[in-house]
Amino acid sequence: MVTTEIGVTAPPASADKTGKLRLGALTALVIGSMVGSGVFSLPQNMAAGAGPLAIMIGWGITAIGMLALVFVYQSLATRKPDLDAGPYAYAKAGFGSFIGFNSAWGYWISAWLGNVSYAVIVFSALSYFFPAFGEGNTWQAVLGASVLLWLVHGLILGGLREAAGVNTIVTIAKIAPIVLFIGIAVVAFKLDVFSLDFSGLGNAGLGSITAQVKSTMLVTLWVFIGIEGASVFSARADRRSEIALATGIGFFTCLALYALVSLLSLGIMTQPELAGLKNPSMAGVLEHVVGPWGAILINVALVVSVLGAFLSWTLLAAEIPHVAGRDGTMPEFFARESGRGVPSTALFITNALVQLFLIITLFAESTYQALFSIASTAILVPYIFSGAYAAKLAITGESYEAGQSRTGPMLIGLIATLYGLWLVYAAGPAYLFMCALLYAVGVPLYVYARRQRKERAFTAVEAVLALALVAVGLFAAYEMWTGAVSPF
Numbered sequence: 001m002v003t004t005e006i007g008v009t010a011p012p013a014s015a016d017k018t019g020k021l022r023l024g025a026l027t028a029l030v031i032g033s034m035v036g037s038g039v040f041s042l043p044q045n046m047a048a049g050a051g052p053l054a055i056m057i058g059w060g061i062t063a064i065g066m067l068a069l070v071f072v073y074q075s076l077a078t079r080k081p082d083l084d085a086g087p088y089a090y091a092k093a094g095f096g097s098f099i100g101f102n103s104a105w106g107y108w109i110s111a112w113l114g115n116v117s118y119a120v121i122v123f124s125a126l127s128y129f130f131p132a133f134g135e136g137n138t139w140q141a142v143l144g145a146s147v148l149l150w151l152v153h154g155l156i157l158g159g160l161r162e163a164a165g166v167n168t169i170v171t172i173a174k175i176a177p178i179v180l181f182i183g184i185a186v187v188a189f190k191l192d193v194f195s196l197d198f199s200g201l202g203n204a205g206l207g208s209i210t211a212q213v214k215s216t217m218l219v220t221l222w223v224f225i226g227i228e229g230a231s232v233f234s235a236r237a238d239r240r241s242e243i244a245l246a247t248g249i250g251f252f253t254c255l256a257l258y259a260l261v262s263l264l265s266l267g268i269m270t271q272p273e274l275a276g277l278k279n280p281s282m283a284g285v286l287e288h289v290v291g292p293w294g295a296i297l298i299n300v301a302l303v304v305s306v307l308g309a310f311l312s313w314t315l316l317a318a319e320i321p322h323v324a325g326r327d328g329t330m331p332e333f334f335a336r337e338s339g340r341g342v343p344s345t346a347l348f349i350t351n352a353l354v355q356l357f358l359i360i361t362l363f364a365e366s367t368y369q370a371l372f373s374i375a376s377t378a379i380l381v382p383y384i385f386s387g388a389y390a391a392k393l394a395i396t397g398e399s400y401e402a403g404q405s406r407t408g409p410m411l412i413g414l415i416a417t418l419y420g421l422w423l424v425y426a427a428g429p430a431y432l433f434m435c436a437l438l439y440a441v442g443v444p445l446y447v448y449a450r451r452q453r454k455e456r457a458f459t460a461v462e463a464v465l466a467l468a469l470v471a472v473g474l475f476a477a478y479e480m481w482t483g484a485v486s487p488f
Helices: 023-034 038-047 052-079 087-095 097-126 139-157 166-188 191-195 209-224 241-265 271-275 281-290 292-326 344-364 368-378 380-396 407-427 429-452 460-482
Strands: none
Touching: 023 166, 023 241, 023 292, 038 052, 038 097, 038 209, 038 241, 038 271, 038 281, 038 292, 052 209, 052 241, 052 380, 052 407, 087 097, 087 292, 087 380, 097 139, 097 292, 097 344, 097 368, 097 380, 097 429, 097 460, 139 292, 139 344, 166 241, 166 281, 166 292, 209 241, 209 368, 209 407, 241 281, 281 292, 292 344, 368 380, 368 407, 368 429, 380 407, 407 429, 429 460
């Protein structure tokens, strides 16, 4: 995304003279926000827990679930044109302040944890040239990532303004090597390699087909985070109807790229070989086919892609609590701005948390896969309530004209909600416990924010939900303290 000061989005090259975003800009926004680091690690991430059959089923489930979510954001962008803050606004409008807070909190957690994973994968890629960086979690990598983090922090505090065409240029830079990889992989693909242990049941470590499919779910979710990009910036669209088209084009483009990268790789190297690759595993696959220059190309492409995503998501991660702080859902100190209009407090807290978790990756030896799994799990709450809000509007008839069919939108909203709940189940206890703990930490902040505005903290139902969340969070902390579960 092309962002200047926090909350002010500069129009890409395809914007018109009024500053409104046309179809090309909106499509680039959707694709650019989704394509970060995930696609470059798909071969290993998918093969680590599944064989070809389960991976195909996983992409099928993801296609249905994410398409429903696409339709949800398309519908809400036009039915609720006054709500321009994306998933946070939908959750708050549909289910009250506490749910809205948790949606903002979860989106924020996902954003800055995603940045931790970006930092890890950047230095993992650079280890191809500088081996001391290892898997991106050595002390050298953590030091380098910390320097990068605070350089970006300083740039944003200075009121950084990106060139108007950066988003489109970076998106092309991301997509070009992926398309090249797919072209080479098509030529190198061998059916006998792909069909070897097609079900994955010959590998006892993978488990049943159901277990294998579950293992792919957070991976496929991670690479689609950002699908709501056009919806978040719906106020800037030249025509709101183009939000739906841009989101659809972005979704199907990325789905095709992602599925081809993961499935074609299984026809070049076997599942155990792919599972053993270091990330970015696309580099290992291309090196296997064309030699060292293939690995160099992919590692450089990943660094370019992730550095752009790191800056964009730093801006986004700071903006979320800033907006919530301004409307009283989060404490007012998050709403503080510098003289340049930058939300300095939200930015500092966000990057301090990124720094803390970078240090944790050193001592916990946390991997990129563990970090993106936690980030993917954290974002499920805002996604689930976006789907539920769309279903609620269809059920109650709000925003619908008399006699207008509501059955289709209701089913789409329910499918999106059920897909989110299935992902919660697929995440497994370790990542759910970690997220429960992170969500529980936010409850006192919500209470503090409500008291600042001299408003009642909870309704009766919200009080029960808050107590349950804190109880689960405390139990999660105990389980992790004793070592019974560990997300890292």
